[in-house]
Amino acid sequence: MEAIAQNINEQKGELATNQRSKLMIILTLVLVIASMNTTMFNVALPAIGEQFSISPSQSGWIVTSYLIIYAVGSVIYGKLADQFKLKNLLTIGILFMTVGSLIGFIAFNYPLLIIARILQAAGASILPACAMIIPSRFFSPETRGRALGMTSAGLTFGIAIGPIIAGLVTTTLTWNYLFLIPLLMIFSIPLFRKYLDDETGVKNKIDFVGAFSLVATIVSLMLAVSKSNLIFGAAFLVFLIIFIWRIKTAANPFIMPALFKNKAYTLTLLTFAMGAGAGFALPYLSPLLFVDINHLSPFTSGLFMFPGAIIAAALAKTGGKIADMKGNATLAYMAIVLYLICFGVLSFVAGVSPYLVMLVLIFGYLAQTYFQIAMANTLSNTLSKEQTGTGMGLFMLVNFIASSISGTFIGKALSGTTNNALNPLRSVAEGIIYSNIYVVLTLIIVIIGILYTIVLKTTGKRKEA
Incomplete structure (x- = not known):
């Protein structure tokens, strides 16, 4: 009888393992589509601007509005995931995405197009939150790295393939057809509802004042950074003060102060914020280098970036296995070394040969993927089960904010002129500004390595306690 009972338990365990595997495959495929949707419309902006007779700054809001809602939504969904069924939140999110996509496909004016993108972002923002929450909630620390590797692969592959797909669609059809691609996600709803459990957290009243102040803080910060506007900067400080006051005084604040009192988490x-900002230079700076210095077309520059992104996506699961078998620290230091190789070599070869840059970018994209896996895994180990949704939602939010700030500083650096190379061994005159940026990024990676060593000591002390 004991043997039969043990066999039944093993079968149940095997079924649970199979369910988790199928769940991760579905989530990864949906993340590919979701991340494609964040980059596809960059290619279509000129055509949209011409059709609706709008300025470049107005057409830019087609991307900016999506990113702002996408960033804010990842935190809100993360908070809701601590209280409500994850399968229901995913269903609602994908339905919002579907409605937004249908409106976008038939959009006949600019305001309707913005509404469509906002609805898309309001729905799609559940997915980056789930990319962190599902591995943290349903996988043990010993297997979590592989799961995070799969989600990271989906995100990386989608970002890489997005501009290429958009280029093909916009040249053969029209930009409206880009809105049909996210409709594929609706087929994942019954599968998510099948493989996700009915687990819910403790239901409390939602602190709408705290949620609003957080949203206002994030939006004003991103606008202040992207627009370099002092008024938005002042608004950010005001909303930040309100948000801090609210989480300290509310009976059940939107984000518990204990989360920020967790030194290991903070x-x-x-550390991740600095790494995310440095990593953003790869998809942001590389196409500018290819176009401005190597005189490639935007579409061709996307093809030159594709090998690095696709190799990183293919090796992401391997990175997760390294984290599971050798520990997060091993993977993080591997990523730091790869970053140093990438940015260090680029400070020499930027502007020399696009093919050489293409090869070096492989190290950078692999570093970016491995660093995110390692930091997500490290961060999840600092959180209690009740804090997982909010904590991992903030993780994704920091990614967006750091990228926005990084893009602004890089843009300001590129707008200047200089003949002085920070790399004394560089002999090529073209691309000096790009070379100098890569030197600064190399120094930032050194600082990240030092800071991560401090993180290891802090998390080690926390485990002992």
């Missing part, structure tokens, strides 16, 4: 989040 230091890990800071």
Whole structure:
């Protein structure tokens, strides 16, 4: 009888393992589509601007509005995931995405197009939150790295393939057809509802004042950074003060102050923010280098970036296995070394040969993927089960904010002129500004390595306690 009972238990365990595997495959495929949707419309902006007779700054809001809602929504969904069924939140999110996509496909004017993108972002923002929550909630620390590797692969592959797909669609059809691609996600709803459980957290009243102040703080910060506007900067400080006051005084604040009192969590989040900002230079700076210095077309520059992104996506699961078998620290230091190789070599070869840059970018994209896996895994180990949704939602939010700030500083650096190379061994005159940016990024990676060592000591002390 004991043998039969043990066999039944093993079968149940095997079924649970199979369910988790199928769940991760579905989530990864949906993340590919969701991340494609964040980059596809960059290619279509000129055509949209011409059709609706709008300025470049107005057409830019087609991307900016999506990113702002996408960033804010990842935190809100993360908070809701601590209280409500994840399968229901995913269903609602994908339905919002579907409605937004249908409106976008028939959009006949600019305001309707913006509404469509906002609805898309309001729905799609559940997915980056789930990319962190599902591995943290349903996988043990010993297997979590592989799961995070799969989600990271989906995100990386989608970002890489998005501009290429958009280029093909916009040249053969029209930009409206880009809105049909996200409709594929609706087929994942019954599968998510099948493989996700009915687990819910403790239901409390939602602190709408705290949620609003957080949203206002994030939006004003991103606008202040992207627009370099002092008024938005002042608004950010005001809303930040209100948000801090609210989480300290509310009976059940939107984000518990204990989360920020967790030193291991805060230091890990800071380390990741610096790494995310540095990593953003790869998809942001590389196409500008190819177009401005190597005189490639935007579409061709996307093809030159594709090998690095696709190789990183293919090896993401391997990175997760390294984290599971050798530990997060091993993977993080591997990523730091790869970053140093990438940015260090680019400070020499930027502007020399696009093919050489293409090869070096492989190290950078692999570093970016491995760093995110390692930091997500490290961060999840600093959180209690009740804090997982909010904590991992903030993780994704920091990614967006750090990228926005990084893009602004890089843009300001590129707008200047200089003949002085920070790399004394560089002999090529073209691309000096790009070379100098890569030197600064190399120094930032060194600082990240030092900071991560401090993180390891802090998390080690926390485990002992």
